[in-house]
Amino acid sequence: MYTRVTLCDLPTPLQYLEKLSDLYHNQIYIKRDDLAGPEPGGNKARKLEFILGEAKKQGARHLITCGSTFSNHCRLTAMAALQQGLDCTLVLNKPEDDSREIKNRGNYFLYNLLDVNLEIVSRSEREARMEEVYQELNNRGKKPYLIQGGGYGRAGLHGYVETAAEIKHQARLPEGRFDYLFLATGTGTTQAGLLIGNYLHRCAETIIGISVEPTSQQGEQEIKECLKDYCQHHNLPAELIYQDLILLDDYIGAGYGIIEDNLIETVSRVAREEAILLDPVYTAKAFRGMVNFLKKKQIRNKKVLFLHTGGLPILLSSSEHWDFK
Numbered sequence: 251m252y253t254r255v256t257l258c259d260l261p262t263p264l265q266y267l268e269k270l271s272d273l274y275h276n277q278i279y280i281k282r283d284d285l286a287g288p289e290p291g292g293n294k295a296r297k298l299e300f301i302l303g304e305a306k307k308q309g310a311r312h313l314i315t316c317g318s319t320f321s322n323h324c325r326l327t328a329m330a331a332l333q334q335g336l337d338c339t340l341v342l343n344k345p346e347d348d349s350r351e352i353k354n355r356g357n358y359f360l361y362n363l364l365d366v367n368l369e370i371v372s373r374s375e376r377e378a379r380m381e382e383v384y385q386e387l388n389n390r391g392k393k394p395y396l397i398q399g400g401g402y403g404r405a406g407l408h409g410y411v412e413t414a415a416e417i418k419h420q421a422r423l424p425e426g427r428f429d430y431l432f433l434a435t436g437t438g439t440t441q442a443g444l445l446i447g448n449y450l451h452r453c454a455e456t457i458i459g460i461s462v463e464p465t466s467q468q469g470e471q472e473i474k475e476c477l478k479d480y481c482q483h484h485n486l487p488a489e490l491i492y493q494d495l496i497l498l499d500d501y502i503g504a505g506y507g508i509i510e511d512n513l514i515e516t517v518s519r520v521a522r523e524e525a526i527l528l529d530p531v532y533t534a535k536a537f538r539g540m541v542n543f544l545k546k547k548q549i550r551n552k553k554v555l556f557l558h559t560g561g562l563p564i565l566l567s568s569s570e571h572w573d574f575k
């Protein structure tokens with residue numbers, strides 16, 4: 251039903267975090283989706299395998315997508331397009347600070363390094379500009395294909411339905427599943443995919459998404475719609491699956507992309523204890539949320555899986571937040 255292109259070397263590793271398990275009194279594992287797809291990878295690569303599969307099936311020759319100046323989704327879309335011989339335009343939010351320094355850092359640096367087309371507009375003009383770019387390319391016979399921000403949608407979601415089966419197969423736990431699975435949630439496509447995959451394959455008792463930005467009612471509604479759309483196509487019980495959605499808003503802090511001291515501490519601790527690199531916008535927020543949740547609920551001796559969704563360029567572009575002597 252879904253056509254796939256190969257971008258990822260699967261399965262991604264599933265590792266045990268020995269020191270952090272001792273520290274936080276649970277058996278903590280990590281699923282390394284930061285290693286999925288073109289380097290430096292991330293969760294979007296799994297989605298893009300199916301999104302590009304669909305695009306190529308439709309004869310697309312030019313991908314268009316959108317995001318922030320530090321969007322992992324945009325960077326991976328650009329890389330996937332190059333690997334598959336497609337052109338690519340990224341419609342990016344105009345940064346508050348559009349100095350040369352910003353453009354030479356992190357994912358923005360990589361967009362330029364990869365030499366894809368960039369359209370910089372204000373956040374409110376983004377959707378309209380995507381549509382205009384689409385029309386312009388279409389009129390010139392360039393066969394454009396629009397990818398929603400964050401890889402939102404049914405094909406992208408499918409990548410994470412499959413991941414639940416991969417986790418189940420890899421873990422080989424005597425109990426047959428993890429007690430908890432934690433992840434960072436933005437558009438919610440990854441979490442929705444895992445929820446459906448979990449209904450089918452039971453890889454975790456409870457899946458908990460940690461919001462990286464305020465989850466408006468609209469945000470939850472979008473997750474629901476995406477999940478419902480997939481379920482309708484596959485004849486699955488959307489309402490039942492949706493009941494398992496747990497999305498915690500408690501760890502958003504000052505807002506999306508705002509790097510606070512507690513996130514710097516989390517990134518540093520995980521790096522120093524386990525040599526694993528989190529980023530301060532997505533994965534550190536989720537990791538910190540997980541640790542606080544386990545403490546607050548006095549959860550001990552459980553099997554806990556953290557999904558590492560990537561974001562290394564964001565870490566490398568945030569180095570000024572560390573005040574090394």
Ligand SMILES: Cc1ncc(COP(=O)(O)O)c(C=O)c1O
Binds near residue numbers: 323438533559
């Ligand atoms: C590193 C990282 N983690 C998590 C997410 C959230 O994924 P989703 O949009 O599927 O909720 C993103 C989205 O951009 C991301 O870049």
